[in-house]
Amino acid sequence: MALLEIEGLTHWFGGLRAVYNFHTRIEPGEIRGLIGPNGAGKTTIFNLVTGYYRPTEGRIVFLGRDITGKRPNEIGKLGISRTFQNLRLWTHLTALENIMLAYYGQIRYGLIGAFFNTRRRQEEEARIEVEAMDLMRMLEIETYAHRVVSGLPYGIQRKVEIARALATKPKLLLLDEPTAGMSPAEMLETMEFIQFVRERFNLTIWLIEHRMKFVMNLCNWIQVLNFGEVIAEGPPDVIRDHPDVVRAYLGEMVEI
Amino acid sequence: MSISVSSTPFRRSLRSKLQALRDVPVGSWFLGAALAVLLEWYIGPALAYALGLGQIPAIFGLSLILKKPWLIPSVLLYLVLIYGLPLAVMARLSAGLIRRLEARLSTGVYVGLHLVLLFFLLWAWSSADDYRLLVIRLLAINILATMSLNIVNGWMGEFSVSVAGFMAVGAYVSSVLMVWGFVNDDVFGPPVFPPQLAPMAFPIVLVIAGAVTAFSALAVAIPSFRTRGDYLAIITLAYVFIVRSFFENMEFIGGPRGFMNQPEVAGFPMVFFWTVFGIWVMRNYVTSILGKATNAVRDNESAAEMMTINTRAVKITAFLTHAFWAGVAGGLYAHVIGYINPATFDIRRSAEILGMLYLGGLNSITGSLLGPVLFMFLSEVLRPFQLLKWLVIPVILIYAMIRRPRGLMGFQELRIPFLERRRIAREEEKLHGAAGD
Ligand SMILES: Nc1ncnc2c1ncn2[C@@H]1O[C@H](COP(=O)(O)OP(=O)(O)OP(=O)(O)O)[C@@H](O)[C@H]1O
Ligand SMILES: [Mg+2]
Numbered sequence A: 001m002a003l004l005e006i007e008g009l010t011h012w013f014g015g016l017r018a019v020y021n022f023h024t025r026i027e028p029g030e031i032r033g034l035i036g037p038n039g040a041g042k043t044t045i046f047n048l049v050t051g052y053y054r055p056t057e058g059r060i061v062f063l064g065r066d067i068t069g070k071r072p073n074e075i076g077k078l079g080i081s082r083t084f085q086n087l088r089l090w091t092h093l094t095a096l097e098n099i100m101l102a103y104y105g106q107i108r109y110g111l112i113g114a115f116f117n118t119r120r121r122q123e124e125e126a127r128i129e130v131e132a133m134d135l136m137r138m139l140e141i142e143t144y145a146h147r148v149v150s151g152l153p154y155g156i157q158r159k160v161e162i163a164r165a166l167a168t169k170p171k172l173l174l175l176d177e178p179t180a181g182m183s184p185a186e187m188l189e190t191m192e193f194i195q196f197v198r199e200r201f202n203l204t205i206w207l208i209e210h211r212m213k214f215v216m217n218l219c220n221w222i223q224v225l226n227f228g229e230v231i232a233e234g235p236p237d238v239i240r241d242h243p244d245v246v247r248a249y250l251g252e253m254v255e256i
Numbered sequence B: 001m002s003i004s005v006s007s008t009p010f011r012r013s014l015r016s017k018l019q020a021l022r023d024v025p026v027g028s029w030f031l032g033a034a035l036a037v038l039l040e041w042y043i044g045p046a047l048a049y050a051l052g053l054g055q056i057p058a059i060f061g062l063s064l065i066l067k068k069p070w071l072i073p074s075v076l077l078y079l080v081l082i083y084g085l086p087l088a089v090m091a092r093l094s095a096g097l098i099r100r101l102e103a104r105l106s107t108g109v110y111v112g113l114h115l116v117l118l119f120f121l122l123w124a125w126s127s128a129d130d131y132r133l134l135v136i137r138l139l140a141i142n143i144l145a146t147m148s149l150n151i152v153n154g155w156m157g158e159f160s161v162s163v164a165g166f167m168a169v170g171a172y173v174s175s176v177l178m179v180w181g182f183v184n185d186d187v188f189g190p191p192v193f194p195p196q197l198a199p200m201a202f203p204i205v206l207v208i209a210g211a212v213t214a215f216s217a218l219a220v221a222i223p224s225f226r227t228r229g230d231y232l233a234i235i236t237l238a239y240v241f242i243v244r245s246f247f248e249n250m251e252f253i254g255g256p257r258g259f260m261n262q263p264e265v266a267g268f269p270m271v272f273f274w275t276v277f278g279i280w281v282m283r284n285y286v287t288s289i290l291g292k293a294t295n296a297v298r299d300n301e302s303a304a305e306m307m308t309i310n311t312r313a314v315k316i317t318a319f320l321t322h323a324f325w326a327g328v329a330g331g332l333y334a335h336v337i338g339y340i341n342p343a344t345f346d347i348r349r350s351a352e353i354l355g356m357l358y359l360g361g362l363n364s365i366t367g368s369l370l371g372p373v374l375f376m377f378l379s380e381v382l383r384p385f386q387l388l389k390w391l392v393i394p395v396i397l398i399y400a401m402i403r404r405p406r407g408l409m410g411f412q413e414l415r416i417p418f419l420e421r422r423r424i425a426r427e428e429e430k431l432h433g434a435a436g437d
Helices: A042-049 A072-078 A093-103 A111-116 A119-138 A154-168 A183-201 A212-218 A237-240 A245-256 B011-022 B028-051 B070-095 B096-100 B108-129 B130-155 B163-180 B195-226 B233-247 B268-287 B289-301 B303-305 B310-339 B347-360 B365-381 B386-403 B418-436
Strands: A004-013 A016-026 A031-035 A055-060 A080-082 A172-176 A204-208 A223-228 A230-236
Touching: A004 A042, A016 A042, A016 A230, A031 A042, A031 A183, A031 A212, A042 A055, A042 A172, A042 A204, A042 B365, A072 A080, A072 B303, A080 A154, A093 A119, A093 A154, A093 B289, A111 A119, A111 B268, A111 B289, A119 A154, A154 A172, A154 A183, A183 A212, A204 B096, A212 A237, A223 A237, A223 A245, A230 A237, A230 A245, B028 B070, B028 B096, B028 B108, B108 B130, B108 B268, B108 B386, B108 B418, B130 B163, B130 B268, B130 B289, B130 B310, B130 B347, B130 B365, B163 B195, B163 B310, B163 B347, B195 B233, B195 B268, B195 B310, B233 B347, B268 B289, B268 B310, B268 B365, B289 B303, B289 B310, B303 B310, B347 B365, B347 B386, B365 B386
Parallel strands: A031 A204, A031 A223, A080 A172, A172 A204
Antiparallel strands: A004 A016, A004 A055, A223 A230
16 A cells, blocks of 8 residues: 555645646655755645645545545644744744654643643653653754754754654655755765664655755655646656756746 | 853952852741741831831832832831841851751752742731732732733733633622622522631632633634634733623623622632642643643744644633633632722733733743732832823833843743752753663
8 A cells, every 4th residue: 555645636826726636656665756946836735745735626645544634733643744844943942842742642641631740741741751852862963952942053953853753753754855055065964864764763755855966866756846747757867867857947047 | 142241340249149149048038038027027017117107118118119208218227127137147147057958858848848938928928917918919819810821922922911801700700609609698698508618619619710711711712713813812802891891781790880798718828829729730731741832833833733733722722721710810809809890800900911921021930920029019119109100110011021022031930049950960860861771
């Protein structure tokens, strides 16, 4: 069974057709790439899959369940998590708090526990703290645990965001431009990091990226989007020399 | 945080003095305060008379500062002799001893002991004067209301102004229940239960009043939190006006003339207990993952949704928690004053609580304590000039907001050195525990 299956996904923003008739099928263990010029509709697809928008048409099936129209927190609980194109950390909180809060959907105490600080709540939160610290140690960010995230270096914030996404225990992780704003050296590091994370957590990864080198080296299958439609798909070496892809990106360069 | 470049010797010595003050254990201050209370009890009236104050200055002589400025030297002398001296002496003499004693206490015993001490100190101090007794209870009620409002406006970053409306509902519900149950009243007839039981029943009545308030708050919460957007300020404003005209039209409980005859059940111990209990419950809430999710909603709601947080449930819970405790505060208020009318809880009361909140600091328990204290100090200074109060206080608030937009203690908590040391010890233990395996 495919991990994620999308059929005929179409989305209109008023009169703007952001995504048109998008199909895909992602198998467990893949690192899937989604590329395309600015405004092609990549982020919109992620927003549709994670429940931020309800698609105008189409069906999204995750692990055999139709998740079309479900809310993000429900989809998150089912096993999809993501990072955002622009960091969306909770800026007033520490790195550890950011990660611990992502366990919200897994906590097993109720309001009584919260109000009266019951033993059960204490044990539960102690356990979550240990888990969150372990997670931070694995990603080598544990030294920042008690620092407020808004003061951390950008690269660390990116890692905290990934750690937070992992805390919800996803099977499928969506990364929206994970190397945005990074230097080439940092990009190489991130590449290794993503591979490490995938193996360590047994994940399937679907990522949006502008850097060709990054996508080509990492992904096993790439889809190219332009004006909301897939114009090409295939393994990296097919995409690299695909005339339509070159044209789409060239077009963008001319426009700029 | 900015590091000041030019630190004059004066500043540095001031800072080291402040640091030395911080190192004095809380217990020493309490001892000093106890001594001060005793001193005031025995020689306070005589000293006040000798200094030409007539009677002991109720609230540190604050109301005399503007009204009779020529008495300021006498007041200062009184304050130094009765309060300053004992505090200074005890801070100096007992610090070592107290530090050795408290090292043997567990954190729980430490906190419990200090609360008990605080209770007796405040009780003894305020029993010396009826006005004090009134002010200290109103302060406690304001603290409760401010803390509850802080959950919504601070922790969750929304803007609600309905606190007065919640207090009104809590005040009326509890008053009606208490008068119906325990008082021989013109409207409600003879008491349903033996009046001696009133003090025992009052806590239950308060919980009911809080619950009814929270239920009425659903009328605000459901429409406001269904969609995103800033409707909350407007809807909560409407709530205050609707509640007010509702009670104005309830003739059987006095309508605009108000409602009285509340039994005397809200003495200092009752109010103190509920305030401490309320702060404890709300502290537990905002430090739990369930409650801290309000921070996630505030800082980035869409990320909160993806991270499995049920944002709608979080918002409604936080709002109802606010309503519950504001309702309890209203119930206490009604029984402290012994009379309420709809105008008691108009939008100005909300403005006052909002003032305390934004002065003290958002997202801070310490701020929720400090704000009401400072605000009531100010009110006390301006008490002789009723109208001026509503001119001066807003100006001071605006100034404070410009200087410190998050309030004095916004996003910060006061750290008590003893508890801080214990916390660090626990953290270290955890680290070693993790490294040991
Ligand atoms: N909430 C929205 N309302 C209206 N239009 C939107 C909205 N979000 C995106 N769009 C539009 O939909 C189109 C696709 O946007 P999308 O963000 O998916 O592009 P993208 O491929 O992620 O681009 P980029 O590489 O710049 O991130 C764009 O034309 C954009 O302006
Ligand atoms: Mg995008």
